[in-house]
Every structure is written in structure tokens, then in C-alpha cells.
Amino acid sequence: MTDAGRAGLHIAVAAALAVAAVLVLPGALELFALINATVWAAMALLALSLAFAWGAGGILCFGQTAFFGLGGYAYAVAGINFGDGALAVLPALTVATLAAAALGWVMFYGRVGDVYMGVITLTVTLILFKFANSTAGEQWRIGAAALGGFNGIPQTPPLNWPGDPANPLTPEQVFVVAVLCLFGCYAAVKLVLLTRFGRVAVAIKENELRAELLGYDVRAHRLGVFTIGGAMAGLAGVVFANCVFVSPSMFSLAYAGQVVIWVLVGGVGTYVGPMAACVALQALASWAGTVPGFDPNLLLGGVLLAAVLAVPRGLLPTAQDLLGRLRPSRRRPAEPKIAPAE
Amino acid sequence: MSAPLLATEGLTMRFGGVVAVDGVSVSVEEGELRCLIGPNGAGKSTFFRCLTGQYRPTSGRVLWRGRDVTGQDPFRLARLGIGIKTQVPALFDGLPVVEGVRLAARRLHGERESRRLADAALGRLGIAHLADRPAGLLAHGQRQLAELATVVAPRPDLVILDEPTAGMGTEETARTAGLIRELNRDHAVIVVEHDMQFIRAIARTVTVFHQGRVLMQDSADRVLSDPRVRDVYLGRAAA
Numbered sequence: 016m017t018d019a020g021r022a023g024l025h026i027a028v029a030a031a032l033a034v035a036a037v038l039v040l041p042g043a044l045e046l047f048a049l050i051n052a053t054v055w056a057a058m059a060l061l062a063l064s065l066a067f068a069w070g071a072g073g074i075l076c077f078g079q080t081a082f083f084g085l086g087g088y089a090y091a092v093a094g095i096n097f098g099d100g101a102l103a104v105l106p107a108l109t110v111a112t113l114a115a116a117a118l119g120w121v122m123f124y125g126r127v128g129d130v131y132m133g134v135i136t137l138t139v140t141l142i143l144f145k146f147a148n149s150t151a152g153e154q155w156r157i158g159a160a161a162l163g164g165f166n167g168i169p170q171t172p173p174l175n176w177p178g179d180p181a182n183p184l185t186p187e188q189v190f191v192v193a194v195l196c197l198f199g200c201y202a203a204v205k206l207v208l209l210t211r212f213g214r215v216a217v218a219i220k221e222n223e224l225r226a227e228l229l230g231y232d233v234r235a236h237r238l239g240v241f242t243i244g245g246a247m248a249g250l251a252g253v254v255f256a257n258c259v260f261v262s263p264s265m266f267s268l269a270y271a272g273q274v275v276i277w278v279l280v281g282g283v284g285t286y287v288g289p290m291a292a293c294v295a296l297q298a299l300a301s302w303a304g305t306v307p308g309f310d311p312n313l314l315l316g317g318v319l320l321a322a323v324l325a326v327p328r329g330l331l332p333t334a335q336d337l338l339g340r341l342r343p344s345r346r347r348p349a350e351p352k353i354a355p356a357e
Numbered sequence: 358m359s360a361p362l363l364a365t366e367g368l369t370m371r372f373g374g375v376v377a378v379d380g381v382s383v384s385v386e387e388g389e390l391r392c393l394i395g396p397n398g399a400g401k402s403t404f405f406r407c408l409t410g411q412y413r414p415t416s417g418r419v420l421w422r423g424r425d426v427t428g429q430d431p432f433r434l435a436r437l438g439i440g441i442k443t444q445v446p447a448l449f450d451g452l453p454v455v456e457g458v459r460l461a462a463r464r465l466h467g468e469r470e471s472r473r474l475a476d477a478a479l480g481r482l483g484i485a486h487l488a489d490r491p492a493g494l495l496a497h498g499q500r501q502l503a504e505l506a507t508v509v510a511p512r513p514d515l516v517i518l519d520e521p522t523a524g525m526g527t528e529e530t531a532r533t534a535g536l537i538r539e540l541n542r543d544h545a546v547i548v549v550e551h552d553m554q555f556i557r558a559i560a561r562t563v564t565v566f567h568q569g570r571v572l573m574q575d576s577a578d579r580v581l582s583d584p585r586v587r588d589v590y591l592g593r594a595a596a
Contacts, residue, residue, distance in 0.1 A: 211463065214456075214460060214463075215460065217451075217452070218449050218452065218457070218460050221448075221449035221450055221451045221452055222447050222448060222449050222450065224443065224447045225443075225447035225448060225449060225457075225507070226449075226460075227430075227431045227432045227435070228409070228431055228432075228435055228440075228441045228443070228447065229432075229435055229460065229461045229464060229507070229511070230432050230433075230435035230436040230464045230465075230511075231432055231464060232430075232432050233432065
């Protein structure tokens with residue numbers, strides 16, 4: 016099968032799953048569970064955004080939550096000022112995208128090494144965390160929106176139909192929006208990888224020097240991948256703001272670390288893997304949270320340790336390998352051609 | 358007289374107090390096959406990196422067809438039409454060989470033409486049967502050939518090779534020399550090398566580096582029989 020055919024198949028399967036989720040879950044789940052599912056979809060989108068930056072661009076961004084939080088905060092602030100959630104989406108995405116582009120420009124054009132890139136991005140999200148926490152009090156407001164310090168912005172406006180701010184979306188509709196965003200971004204990632212830009216980005220991840228010696232502008236491509244990832248994280252922040260409300264914890268170390276764990280456990284270089292790991296680990300954590308006297312973080316740490324030790328490449332690549340071994344004849348069409356030469 | 362394809366004028370590269378390349382002026386004509394040789398530490402690799410944009414020279418100029426391209430980013434130099442093969446083969450290890458070669462061609466050509474050029478390059482180097490293998494799984498010699506295919510696929514005007522026979526035996530070295538002469542039919546070639554066997558097999562104009570300067574430049578025969586070159590390689594250079 017060609018690359019395009021495979022991507023088309025993946026997108027079709029994802030579309031079927033998205034339609035099924037949209038049709039079945041709002042009727043089947045209690046309201047609380049449905050809002051929870053919406054949060055998970057937002058987080059899965061955040062996981063996808065890092066899976067793209069890391070998997071397609073080889074960029075280990077430890078602070079993907081910076082753009083997640085900025086997207087959320089920008090949405091809340093713009094929404095309160097405009098009195099219209101729909102109008103706030105574009106400013107929110109713009110803020111997250113520009114922030115990613117600016118940070119990426121400094122890192123890539125400053126030729127920062129990979130390890131420092133992790134340190135810098137983590138530091139940025141922690142600075143934003145500290146800053147957001149210290150915005151309590153009347154002097155910290157942007158227009159009509161009080162930033163609220165530690166408490167965040169509880170009056171974060173919900174989305175509404177464009178041009179109709181009097182009619183906010185119901186939780187069921189917000190869930191549908193979340194699933195559509197997640198599916199849309201997944202399809203977009205798959206399509207971007209088919210373009211020349213996407214192929215070059217993957218090649219740069221494989222060997223930066225070779226790509227550069229072939230005449231490809233490595234820094235511009237990495238900046239592009241990083242910015243797209245930041246924009247997706249910002250969209251995740253908007254969705255998140257619609258099911259909870261924005262608060263400094265969106266920037267926190269706990270979230271920043273979790274995103275990395277989801278991608279690691281799911282498998283760097285895959286996209287379904289990190290999303291699935293995100294949902295599974297959140298389900299696990301919320302179940303562990305109901306056990307009295309048990310810290311869910313302990314479980315998360317245990318899962319990370321087990322994954323790194325037992326399946327270092329992540330769950331999805333390992334599962335694909337196992338499947339491949341079960342059907343060797345169909346997975347390795349190139350083998351017979353090579354054999355006579357040796 | 359038209360400007361040479363590639364020339365350096367007084368190229369100098371200092372690292373702190375060490376002068377690795379010291380006022381080197383070399384020029385290479387269109388279609389030429391030139392060897393740059395010298396013992397370890399003579400400044401060949403530093404010179405190579407200045408040519409390919411990996412280092413920005415301390416002073417002096419690099420001219421491409423008379424145009425000053427000193428200190429440009431590697432990807433811009435590559436776009437001028439310079440194909441570069443590194444000493445340790447740089448390949449896209451996770452991708453099939455043919456995908457990497459196509460990617461090389463795709464920067465200048467459309468999709469269909471890229472596919473054709475990639476197949477042609479693989480065929481020319483005799484590794485068409487390795488097309489679908491992930492580059493990371495190839496043996497050392499195959500990696501060298503795969504990288505050469507990647508470099509020549511976009512049909513650059515100049516190919517620069519850094520120690521292409523590193524890690525090769527006598528027989529492989531001779532075969533590589535033949536291959537490079539074959540490449541020279543379509544491209545100007547600069548080979549940076551220290552293997553004398555290889556220089557003998559190529560037998561073209563040779564520029565000898567010693568302690569960051571050009572010691573001499575002449576035909577392979579004269580260079581190989583020159584007492585100074587022998588001294589540099591065997592006697593005083595080892596001291």
C-alpha cells in the first residue's frame with residue numbers, strides 16, 4: 016500500500032471512531048462522565064501535539080503545556096472581553112501559535128542543543144505557571160477579565176454558536192466539538208506528513224546533517240513543526256477551558272510531565288499510541304484517585320518505569336512488531352528481492 | 358577567461374592559537390577531478406568544512422563561479438549545486454534507501470522526475486536491489502554507496518567527498534577509485550583523502566596539504582615521487 020493509501024485508511028478509521036463517539040457517548044454517559052470524556056479528548060489533543068513535535072520533528076518539548084495554557088488563558092480573556100466564546104477561538108490560537116513561533120525561533124535559530132531545548136521549554140512553562148499564580152488581585156486584569164492568580168478564571172465563558180452568544184453550547188455539544196477537534200488535528204497531522212514539508216521534517220529528524228547538505232533549511236522546517244505543535248496545544252487549551260476553566264495548573268509541572276509520559280508510553284513516532292496512552296492513563300489515574308489513601312502519581316510513575324524498562328519504544332510500535340511477527344509473509348515484501356544478492 | 362567553478366582565496370581558519378588552515382588559495386575548474394591530500398592534522402578536514410559551510414573561516418574567501426559564498430549556511434551552498442559526502446556516511450537511517458535518494462532529488466525536481474532520478478542513481482551505483490531496505494540496516498560499504506547515490510541523484514555540478522575510502526580494504530579502495538572516475542564524467546569532483554594507494558588509482562591533479570598550507574600541487578605522478586611529500590607522510594610528519 017502506498018503512504019497516501021495508508022494515511023487515507025487511518026483517517027477513515029479515525030473518522031468512523033469519531034462518528035461513533037459523537038453518536039453514542041452523549042446518550043450513554045452521565046453528564047459528569049461526559050465532561051470527563053471531554054477533558055480526556057482535550058488531553059489527547061495535547062498528547063497529539065507533542066507526538067507531532069517529537070515524532071515528526073525530533074523536538075523534545077518538555078513544556079508543551081506552555082502553549083496549552085496560553086491558548087486556554089487567551090480564550091478566557093478574549094471570551095470575557097468580547098462576551099462571545101466563538102470570537103475568542105481565533106485570538107486564542109493566534110496567541111499559542113505566535114508564542115510557539117517566537118520560542119521556536121529563539122531555540123532553532125540560536126542553534127540550541129536538544130537537551131537544552133527540553134530544559135528551556137520546561138522552564139518557560141514553569142515561569143508561566145509562577146506568573147499565572149501571582150496574578151491575584153485587582154491590578155491583574157486584561158480589559159474586563161481578572162486573571163485571578165491561583166484561582167484562575169472560573170468565569171471562563173463557554174463556546175457558543177458563532178454570532179449567538181446568548182446560546183452557549185451544552186456539555187454534549189462541547190463534547191462533539193472536542194471530538195471533532197481531535198479528529199481534525201489527527202487527520203491534519205497525517206496529511207502534513209504526506210506533504211513535501213512533512214517528509215523533509217521526518218528526514219531531518221533522521222539525520223539533520225544529511226538534510227542540510229542536501230539543501231534543506233533545517234531550522235525553518237523544525238520551526239514549522241514546532242509551531243504547528245504549539246498551535247494544536249493551544250486548541251487543546253481552548254477545549255480544556257470549555258469543560259473545566261482555566262487556571263495556573265494548566266502550566267504546571269504535573270501536566271507538563273504527564274504529556275511527555277503519554278507520548279513515551281504510547282510510542283514516539285506514532286500518533287494513535289500517545290492519544291490512547293493518554294486516555295488509558297487518565298482513566299487509570301481517576302480510578303486510582305478513588306482508592307482512599309493512595310496517590311495516583313505513584314501509579315503513573317510506576318507505569319512510566321515499567322514502560323521504559325519493558326517496552327522502551329512504546330506500546331504501539333511494540334504491538335505492531337508483535338503483529339508483524341505473526342504474519343511475516345505479508346509484512347516483509349522486500350525480503351525475497353534482497354536475498355539473491357547476498 | 359571564465360571564473361573557476363570553486364576557488365578559495367587566502368582561506369584561513371583559526372581555533373584559538375591554532376591555525377588549522379593558513380592562507381590557502383586553491384581553485385577547481387568545471388568538470389575537474391581534484392584530490393586534496395595530506396597527513397592527519399594537515400588541515401584537510403577543516404578546509405573541507407570551510408568549503409561546505411560547516412565552519413565559517415576566520416578570514417579569506419570562498420568563491421563559487423566567481424561569486425563570494427564565504428560562510429554561507431550549508432544548505433545554501435548545497436543549493437548552489439554542491440553535493441557533499443561526509444566521512445562517516447550520513448543517511449536517513451529510519452527511511453528506506455530509495456526514499457532518502459528521492460528526497461535528495463525532490464528539492465529541485467518534481468515527484469515523477471525525482472523517482473526517475475532516484476532509480477537512475479541507485480542503478481548507477483549498483484545498489485538498486487537495496488532500494489527498499491531501511492538505510493540503518495545496511496553494511497558499511499553499502500552505506501557508502503547509498504550515500505553516494507543520495508549525493509549524485511540531484512545531479513550537482515560539484516561533488517565533494519571527504520575520505521571516501523575510510524575503513525575500506527585495498528580491493529574496495531580500487532573499486533571506489535573507479536567509481537569516482539565514473540562520477541567525474543558528469544560532475545566536477547573534489548576528493549579529500551590521505552590514502553596514497555587511492556591517489557595513485559585516481560591519477561589526476563593533486564593538491565598536498567601540510568600544516569595548514571598547500572605544500573605543492575601537481576600531477577599524481579610528480580606528487581607521489583616528490584621527496585617532500587614522502588617526508589611529510591613518512592619522516593618528519595611522524596616526529
